[in-house]
Amino acid sequence: MYVYESTDATAYTLLKGPAYVPPAGLIRDPSLIRHADGHYWIVYTTNWTGNTIGFARSKDRKNWRFVADHTLPVTGLARTWAPEWFVDEDGGTHVIVSLDTTNTSTFRPHLLSATDGTLRRWTIPEPVAGLDRSNYIDTFVVRHGGKYHAVTKQETTKYLEHAVADHLEGPYVFAGTGDWAGWGSWREGPALAPLEGGGWRIYFDGYTDKTYYYSDSYDGLRTWTPPRQLPGLTGFVRHFTVLREQI
Template identity: 75%
Template sequence: MTAFTNSSESNLYVYESADALTYNLLKGPAYTPPTGLIRDPSIIKHTDGYYWIVYTTNWTGNTIGFARSKDRVNWSFVANHTLQTPGLARTWAPEWFVDANGSVNVIVSLDTTNNYIFRPHLLTATNASLRNWSVPKPLSGLDDSNYIDTFIVRHGGKYHAITKQETTKYLEYAVADRLAGPYTFVGKDDWAGWGSWREGAALVRLDNGGWRVYFDGYAEKKYYYSDSLDGLKTWTPIRQVPQLTGFARHFTVLKESV
């Protein structure tokens, strides 16, 4: 698991867990980018054998940052990627999504209004080195309002997105047949009973076949989780993530068999 913290927006903290609940610090700080921030670090294991993170580099601007590591402890800066989008004022909360066909993608929230109105966009790597990327394209069905922090998983042959409605501060739920959309909302407002002022949702598959969602209760300075055992339809009441609540911020979990 990779996170930034309440104490630092410029340092990466790396944790590991055997049960997706009790997280132990592997290293922190583990990485500091050469410039800017490291908010919202998202992690994958790429086919090149490296762990990669993508992250928010600054409060304003048109870049996302990349770093990689062989052991999750020693990290090296790779590059800041500039998004070629006219009028781009803010580039926030990039999240990895690796599709079933092996394509590597980043879902990123873009503000082209300079008025804190965000829309999720899709970037696709155009080479295996993850140095070149497609032009950002809006995710159809999620691009007509103010959505940020979009996290996507594939389940049951469909693409499932948990995304924050930035105006109401609720985490909402949409489904599509294709990664690019169109997405149809099946859960609006407080559909899951998680409450408002939530952000940074991250989903991981549990060993029992269910799903766990983590999210940042940033207004309360608490970190929560909730489980679903029926294919993302209904969810358990929220509970705080032990040890991490009040410290970790907007993290992403990578499940591995070791």
């Protein structure tokens, strides 16, 4: 895992790399938060197959310590990919993870929640209502305008789609499908970060053309600017997340 930082959400410079290598398995799809304990935490994909997600934490984003691999108690679980943090307004800490329980590379988002502040004990993963009807992966959720907004990759069509719900667990109703935002197909790994003035920036991986893109919205995630290439990182990085912090 490599760690970058930016003062303008566009030009990123390397802070440290490699910054973390797990004791076993892989480190893919890292998702980042700063927890109430003062540490930065990542949750990540641990392998191509299996039933675990990995956790590590750091005080400075440079030096990381492995915490644990957490086994998900889900029957028939073949692949456990792309876990993403979501911290709600009440401080509740959750992970949305893509699970393949059919061994056919068909994924459905599941939600698990931390049962205490140690982030070591979790609820049993449950399918996210409205996103469990088809083959969705890389689901990233933000809270905006009193609603929960999920941007998720339709794994069959390779488009990033947008769904909205009143509750984190759903049911989600799709507000944008296909090429609704003009980002094109063969996109994955969406990550959203708030901008000054109430806008949002989405980053996503154009993995077939080896280009990383970003796009902005200032009308509540309804319309987006044409995608632009993210300078400096194209061709190297894959499926990252961005944490905005006030200095």
